[in-house]
Amino acid sequence: MTAPLFKGVITALITPLRDGNVDEAAFDRLLERQIAAGVHGVVPMGTTGESASLTLDEHKRVVERCVAVAAGRVRVIAGAGASATDKAIDLARFAKTVGADGTLVVTPYYNRPSQAGLEAHFRAVADAVQIPMLLYNVPGRTGVDLANETVAALADHPNVVGIKDATGDLGRVSWMRNHVASDFALISGDDPSWLGYLAQGGHGVISVSSNVVPEGMVALYDAVQSGDLALARTWQDRLIGLHKGLFLDNSPSPTKFALSRLGLCGEEVRLPLAPTREAVRPDIERAMADAGVVD
Template sequence: MNAPLFKGVITALITPFRDGRIDEDAFARLIERQIGAGVHGLVPMGTTGESATVSVEEHQRAVEMCVSVASGRVRVIAGAGATGTDKSIALAAHAKRVGADGVLVVTPYYNRPSQAGMAAHFSAIADQVQVPILLYNVPSRTGVDLCNDTVAALSAHPNIVGIKDATGDLGRLSAMRNMVPEGFALISGDDPSYPGYLAQGGHGVISVTSNVAPEAMVHLTRAIWEGDLKAAWTCQARLIRLHRALFLDSSPAPTKYALSRLGLCEESLRLPLLACAEAVRPEVDAAMLEAGLAPEPS
């Protein structure tokens, strides 16, 4: 049996800022916290990392830092998504050069390419850079949907090893499993539906919630792997409010607010994103308490 290259809890890391720059000390602490909690992988400079608002130099520095701090203890899958194929190729090449284990490439956004255009985009990256690639489909953000037939065709490329599916459509997973090779990594990108995704044959999650509650997400995953569904559902019941609260304002604003309440980083974001709305903060606090996390006093 071919095992997927990527599986388990893979955290879509936020990028902490201080005084308008990446807070490298906080970033290193966040990475160490994740590894200490037992996560299986990290994604620096994905969309949760505010990749759309940083410079190329900052993007590359964050990837380099993550690879260096992780130091082989967990897999690092660097974000390499862009609206233009040449830029994605350059980001993927840099990630490979500095030692990332793979790259996560979102479907091009805003320009809304056809299925044929997306297939050509991913194929060009896979042809140019010899690095494992995870496709990333998130239609609610990009305006395009990478259909199962296109995924199946792309899965024949030796460098395309899996997909992050953030549609939340569990029926899509059941169909996709029958269309891709054994060992093609099927990774959820939707925390609320993740237990169902894993139970139906998925291999893991690229999670926003695990920024805040990594131990709980690891516990949930292990429970399902071990067939202890009662423990898994109990864990998910404690997390579901947090899953939802972290998207009550533009992501990653609520996540950064939650991490600031844990004393782990400032909640600064890059424009056009703003700090978490005042009306949302009490719900994030309540969700953290329900998940067993104790925010610091305001």
């Protein structure tokens, strides 16, 4: 039985900003912290990286820097999603050129293609670039759901190696295990439910919370892998407030606020996002305390 190419705790990296520009020094610090904590991979320029708001040049620069700083110590899965198929192909080609280990390609947003259009879109990207691809299904943001049957059809493509499932629908992972090969990576994109996803045979998580508490996320994953579900539940109970707290406002604003409280970067976001509302900041700080990252 072949293991999935991607598994474990994979951090959906924020992109720190300062005075309107990418703060590369802060980005390097954040990435080094993730690697030191033992995460299994990182995603630059996904949703949490504000890929929809950064320029194409900024997007590519962040991916290139991430690969260079990681230097093979952790897998880099570059965000390469776009509404236009040609743009997604361009981003995937760039990711391959700079040495990324794979790409994360979201369902095209706003134009709401049919299932036939979605399958054709992903096949076009996979045909154009010889790099492992994770499909990314997040209907709450894109307005379109990638059906299970479409995923199963795409799983036959040699470059389509897994899916980030951010639906929060735990029934999907069991369906997938019955319809795709065992080496097809089943990755949760929903921090609150990822323990349940792992328990049903999932292979990991692409996580927002691990920006803030990477050690705790790794500890939960390790507990599941060792069969210690009681310890895994203890970690889940400790982290659940943070999982929820980081979405009390427009993401990734709460995550940047939390990281600023830790002195790791500023909390600046790119319009149309706004800084975290004052009303929810105490709740986020309490969640951070419960998770053990602040006193």
